[in-house]
Amino acid sequence: MNATPNPNAGPTAALREAIAAAIAELHPGVPAAGLERPPRPEFGDYSTNVAMLAAPLIGEPPRDVAARLIPALEQRLGDSLDRIEVAGPGFLNLHMSEGWFRAAAELIADRGRRFGSDVAERRSRVLVEFVSANPTGPLTVASGRHLAYGDSLARILEFAGHEVSREYYLNDAGSQIELFGASIAARMTGDEVPEGGYEGDYVADLGRQVAAEHGEDLDRAELGRIGVELMLAGIRATLERSRVEFDSWASERSLHDAGATEKAIADLRGRGLVYDHEGAVWLRTSEFGDDKDRVLIRADGAPTYFAADIAYHRDKLERGFDLLIDVLGADHHGYVDRMRAAIVAFGAPAETFEVSIMQMVNLVEAGERARMSKRRGDFARLDDLLDDIGVDATRFFMLMRSHETPIDIDLGLARTHSSDNPVYYAQYAHARVCSLFRTAGERGRETGDEPAPEGSLEQAERALIGRLLEMPDQIRRAATRREPHGISTYVREIAADFHAFYRDCRVVGAGPGLEQARLTVSAATRDSIATLLGLLGVEAPEEM
RNA sequence: GCCCCGGUAGCUCAGCUGGAUAGAGCGCCGGCCUUCUAAGCCGGAUGUCGCAGGUUCGAGUCCUGCCCGGGGCGCCA
Numbered sequence: 001m002n003a004t005p006n007p008n009a010g011p012t013a014a015l016r017e018a019i020a021a022a023i024a025e026l027h028p029g030v031p032a033a034g035l036e037r038p039p040r041p042e043f044g045d046y047s048t049n050v051a052m053l054a055a056p057l058i059g060e061p062p063r064d065v066a067a068r069l070i071p072a073l074e075q076r077l078g079d080s081l082d083r084i085e086v087a088g089p090g091f092l093n094l095h096m097s098e099g100w101f102r103a104a105a106e107l108i109a110d111r112g113r114r115f116g117s118d119v120a121e122r123r124s125r126v127l128v129e130f131v132s133a134n135p136t137g138p139l140t141v142a143s144g145r146h147l148a149y150g151d152s153l154a155r156i157l158e159f160a161g162h163e164v165s166r167e168y169y170l171n172d173a174g175s176q177i178e179l180f181g182a183s184i185a186a187r188m189t190g191d192e193v194p195e196g197g198y199e200g201d202y203v204a205d206l207g208r209q210v211a212a213e214h215g216e217d218l219d220r221a222e223l224g225r226i227g228v229e230l231m232l233a234g235i236r237a238t239l240e241r242s243r244v245e246f247d248s249w250a251s252e253r254s255l256h257d258a259g260a261t262e263k264a265i266a267d268l269r270g271r272g273l274v275y276d277h278e279g280a281v282w283l284r285t286s287e288f289g290d291d292k293d294r295v296l297i298r299a300d301g302a303p304t305y306f307a308a309d310i311a312y313h314r315d316k317l318e319r320g321f322d323l324l325i326d327v328l329g330a331d332h333h334g335y336v337d338r339m340r341a342a343i344v345a346f347g348a349p350a351e352t353f354e355v356s357i358m359q360m361v362n363l364v365e366a367g368e369r370a371r372m373s374k375r376r377g378d379f380a381r382l383d384d385l386l387d388d389i390g391v392d393a394t395r396f397f398m399l400m401r402s403h404e405t406p407i408d409i410d411l412g413l414a415r416t417h418s419s420d421n422p423v424y425y426a427q428y429a430h431a432r433v434c435s436l437f438r439t440a441g442e443r444g445r446e447t448g449d450e451p452a453p454e455g456s457l458e459q460a461e462r463a464l465i466g467r468l469l470e471m472p473d474q475i476r477r478a479a480t481r482r483e484p485h486g487i488s489t490y491v492r493e494i495a496a497d498f499h500a501f502y503r504d505c506r507v508v509g510a511g512p513g514l515e516q517a518r519l520t521v522s523a524a525t526r527d528s529i530a531t532l533l534g535l536l537g538v539e540a541p542e543e544m
Numbered sequence: 545g546c547c548c549c550g551g552u553a554g555c556u557c558a559g560c561u562g563g564a565u566a567g568a569g570c571g572c573c574g575g576c577c578u579u580c581u582a583a584g585c586c587g588g589a590u591g592u593c594g595c596a597g598g599u600u601c602g603a604g605u606c607c608u609g610c611c612c613g614g615g616g617c618g619c620c621a
Contacts, residue, residue: 040565052601419582
């Protein structure tokens with residue numbers, strides 16, 4: 001990758017480079033191939049398919065190419081290698097030495113919470129916009145999924161080495177705010193809630209609260225403003241208990257006040273992309289891949305939501321970000337093409353704008369769709385879910401599946417305080433290691449300079465270290481694919497491997513050298529789990 | 545009609561951008577605590593990877609067509 005290797009990328013990076021160098025030496029021009037973890041233990045610790053990729057380019061059988069690579073690899077890897085062999089259709093299977101594993105564990109433990117960090121190929125300035133729920137109601141369970149995803153993605157991108165900002169876009173202007181005020185007014189006086197208004201019982205609660213604090217004679221605009229203020233305070237509180245901290249809050253009203261919408265439209269008009277038709281003002285989004293052109297200013301003179309959002313995204317671009325990620329619900333996917341068209345219209349590359357489309361979340365209780373609220377016009381509130389199953393389970397369950405898949409959260413399972421519950425399973429592994437260190441006392445790793453006896457590396461120990469070494473790749477993958485759920489899968493795999501290690505490998509009192517070596521593996525495990533749970537926004541308790 | 549997402553074990557889902565005999569959890573059955581946390585571990589089985597073609601040494605993964613489910617296609621936000 002570059003001249004100064006990142007120590008947090010671990011020894012697998014060096015392995016990959018050795019393979020690339022070996023193939024480059026024998027057959028220049030062949031692209032470097034992958035380093036994989038084979039599916040079965042007898043296939044070794046790592047395998048590569050270089051020979052199979054190179055064979056058609058060279059015009060030789062894959063197994064022959066593989067065989068000729070062996071000396072080059074043996075020379076480069078030396079003691080790291082026990083043996084290397086050609087297998088199957090032309091794989092090269094690498095069996096690493098005990099010393100290599102011991103050294104790898106040392107390295108991971110030495111890097112601690114930094115292991116796997118800064119692995120991004122190039123550093124970018126990223127803005128992640130998520131939640132952005134209208135301040136006309138409390139956050140819902142769906143918002144909970146958005147928040148878990150957006151925040152975790154931001155944490156992962158940051159850890160991978162990017163500069164990340166988290167932003168909440170507040171729709172605090174426009175017709176829905178007026179409607180909100182009118183709805184509160186209606187609930188205060190007992191009138192019918194206006195057409196398309198806010199029917200939830202929380203609006204009535206809000207009305208009572210406002211009346212108590214500000215009196216009864218307020219006009220709708222004031223009611224709307226006060227209502228938004230109160231709702232926003234609630235949203236902020238819910239975000240805080242969900243462990244989400246935004247770096248910035250963008251306000252639609254502020255954009256309007258600054259004339260940003262007019263400026264954005266003028267900018268686009270200057271680029272010859274705006275035209276008038278049937279009394280409305282249109283943007284030629286169809287020139288940039290959208291199905292049809294879109295209205296910016298309605299015939300009645302009012303700007304559309306789209307126009308305001310264009311101004312907002314123009315503002316994001318002007319703030320100098322390389323990458324804008326919007327986290328949106330599945331019902332907004334039709335919006336993506338036109339927004340990207342606007343981004344391109346401003347002269348930014350299409351890849352600057354990315355959207356993560358979130359599928360829905362259902363709560364399931366005993367196999368049936370759970371209703372978390374029986375109140376009129378109300379919906380599943382995130383606060384109720386947090387009260388029920390806690391923050392850790394909420395965030396973890398939201399991140400167990402791909403964001404592109406609808407999820408059912410099994411409330412019974414999420415409430416369970418046993419290993420059946422995946423979040424406790426992972427947390428317990430962390431607590432167990434911590435307990436191990438409490439038992440081991442203050443005998444630090446630095447006191448042991450005696451090496452572990454040759455032949456002491458158990459299968460379970462080897463498997464655990466191999467698993468921990470996946471960290472840099474797992475981080476890179478989760479970051480580049482914008483998939484936090486890979487992290488939740490990975491942390492459970494580490495937990496499972498640790499539990500097996502714990503069963504098979506006595507640590508405290510294992511004997512001179514060996515106890516030290518196993519404490520090193522344990523420390524590496526503890527720090528890796530803490531890192532990964534941290535990326536999910538889940539606590540890593542020292543005791544359970 | 546067009547666009548997006550999904551279809552993998554009884555259920556909920558992973559599957560590392562094309563690799564070796566497709567995995568995990570839940571649920572079901574059975575076993576394991578006088579030593580570092582049993583919130584743990586071990587064993588037991590079930591698959592037309594929605595269907596049909598295609599690409600190639602090799603396809604759950606890529607391409608085409610179709611079927612089913614969900615969502616979206618506004619001068620709403």
